[in-house]
Amino acid sequence: MTAAPVERASRFGGAAEDWLRCAGCGEMLYRRRWERTLKVCYECGHHARVTIAERLDMLLDDGSVRRFDADVTPVDLLGFTDTQPYPARLAEARLRSGNNDAVVGVSGTIGGLPILVAALDFGFLGGSVGSVAGELIARAARRALTDRVPLLIVSASGGARMQEGAISLMQLAKTSQELRRLHEAGVLTVNLNTDPTYGGATASFATLGDIVIAEPGARIGFAGPAVIRQTIGQELPPGFQTAEFLAESGQVDMVLPRESLRANLSRLLHMHAAPAVVADPEPSPLVTDIERVGEIAAADLVKRARDMGRPTTADYCADVFDDFVELHGDRTGNGDDRAVVGGIASIGGRTVVVIGHQKGHDITELVARNFGMPQPWGYHRARRLMGYAARFGFPVVTFIDTPGAYPGVEAEQRGQGYAIARCIEYMSGLPVPVVSIVTGEGGSGGALALGVADRVLILENAYYSVISPEGCSTILFKDASSAGRAAEQLGITPRSLMRLGVVDGVVPEPEGGAHTDPDTTAATVRAVLLPVLAELVAYEPADLVAQRYRRFAGFGSPEHQSALSEGAR
Structure with missing residues (x-):
């Protein structure tokens, strides 16, 4: 309003x-x-609400706006008349807005980088989507595909244009297939949904972007509140269909105040631009010689790995990378699982996708983050981000720190096992470099869901295990009191894991542990990541997938068991 x-x-x-x-x-x-x-x-x-001119002025660089296809004009296909003939409504809307239809297409720049924009004007028949609106969005998408320029769709729409009947409905398919072509070609699409965005817009182009942004308080949904009440008589919760409501439901990546839109769009465009010249990395501090890996009592290691002071994924995102933009939600409406952090980041001139388990440094944050134990929709979100990386050719970096996936009733009802399995399956075939770092607890399948990587690294005071020591003790020794004994026999220490070939190297920690000096720990992780990424990006996608396949296919094979037996003698 x-x-x-x-x-x-x-x-x-x-x-x-x-x-x-x-x-x-x-x-x-x-x-x-x-x-x-x-x-x-x-x-x-x-x-x-703002006008189209105001919107473009606040988003695009001064003097960069160039309009295209302004002469396309709708016609009255049905001879539709409500309280007045459709041609009269069109004439009135044109006079009031100065545009021929509800969509304005322009080219321009944001932060000096080129972008194409298709913006809907709510002032033109409620931003309704008719034949010309769909045509202009489709034309903008085709230009973006031809020129390989990112596309921004700014939506403010009441839905499909009723005065054009089924032709209006067909615009949902017309625009959706254009976005599919952009996705397949790896051309960035961004949605900016403003107040209001409803109906046919949300059922097509307004929700299909690689990144979906909403303005605070914007009302966004498929069926409007009045239609819902009239159709099913359901009472609606407070804040229903607001941008904030959708963020909690996992439907949008971020809710950004108007004043920060241009700066954040500039960040995103620069992250998706051609990579800068990447300097040769310094020598890596990664320890790959097992003789240089110290042994520690497994029970003591578990205590250190669980220390609440250890850096979390959010800490690494802030301190290891040059920039990080968090992306939220699984887009299926289950929610925004706070036990998983993920987004796009830049490091040393290279853009990567980062995904990790998230715990916390105090009991309040631990509870809010579910102690780092994801729900199924947390893994669906992780898989969505893996797909994002594959689409744009970005390497994937994962941080593993979880006691395991959440074992609750709702998690089982929503298919926890399937969610983990799909992550493992999908990760195994990613055509981009994948680096996983176990930073604390590496608990069971909930950890492996982020660990099917080309290089698996582990911090000096972290562990990786098929089950928690307490769980193993309870099952095999009939109570949890033998957890220390179980930890020793499970082979969870970095040295044991290197001997088994499960991890490729150990990341040194400051004396006393990562929690005593988080800055030095972050610097070491960065110094380890840079050369590993530089090595892996040189491989062809098919070679990465093939090598990853051989890595995991080999575990437990007769050849693997023979090599381990030989090494033990």
Whole structure:
């Protein structure tokens, strides 16, 4: 909703037109200040609607906007008349907006990088999607494919245009297939959904982007609240179909205030641009000689690995990489699992996808993050990000730190085993380099779901195991009191794992452990990652997949067992 103008001068002083009332909180706002804040209420943060011209001005670099296909005009295919003939409605909308239809297509730059934009104008028949709107979005997508330029679709729409009947409905298929072609070609598509975005828009182009962004408070959904109430008589929860509601449901990657949109879009474009010149990495501190790997009592190792002070995935994302943009949600509506952190990052001029388990440094965060134990939708989100990496050719870096996948009733109902299996299966065939680092606990299949990698590394005070020591003790020794004994026999230490060939190297930690000096730990992880990535990106995709296949196919084979037996003698 837009801010409501004030019809008379008031106790605030000045002319009536200098003031308006916020449609969100009802406070009186000084118009000039409100306009300087991009029509965002400086009292409550309500985002009022803006015109297409204002939207493009705030998103694109000054002087870069070039419009295309402005002359395409809709026709009355059905002779449709409601309270007035369709041609009269079109003429009125054209006069009011200055555009021929609800979509404006432009080329421009953001942060100096080229982009194509298809923006919907709610002021033109509610931003409804008819034949011309669909055609203009399709044309923008085709330009993006031909020129290999990212496409930004800005949506503000009430849905399909009823006055064009089934032809309007067909625009959902028309635009969706264009986005499919962009996905297959690895051309970035970004959705910016503003208030409101409904119906045919959300059932096609407005939700199919590689990255989906929403403005705060934007109402977004398929069926509008009035339709839902009328159709099924269901009472709707507070905040239903707002951007924040969708974020909690795992449907959008991020909710960004208007003032930060251009900067964040610039970050994303630069991460997806051609890689910068990557400097040769310094010598790696990674320990690959098993004779240089110290042995530690397994029970002591478990305690260190579980220390709440150890750096988390979020810490590594902030301190190892040059930039990191977190992407949220599994897009299936299950939720945004906070036990998993993932997104795109840059390191040494190279863009990667980062995925990791997330615990916390205090009990409040541990509870909020479910102690680093993902639900099925956390693994679905991880798999979605793996697909993202494959689409753009980005290496994958995973951080493993979990006692295991969450074993609750709901997790089982939602297919926890299947979610893990799909991650393992999908990861095994990724046509991009994959590096996994066990940073704390590497618990069972919940850890392996992020661990099917070309290089598997482990921090000095971390462990990797088929089951927790307590679980093993309970099952085999009939109670948990023999967990220390179980830990020793499970072969979970870095040295044991190197002997088995499960890990390829050990990342040294500061004296006393990673938690005593997180900055040095992050620097060491970065120094390890850079040469490993440099090595792996030189391989062809098919070779990476083949080598990864041979790696995991070999575990437990007669040749593998023979080599281990020979080494033990």
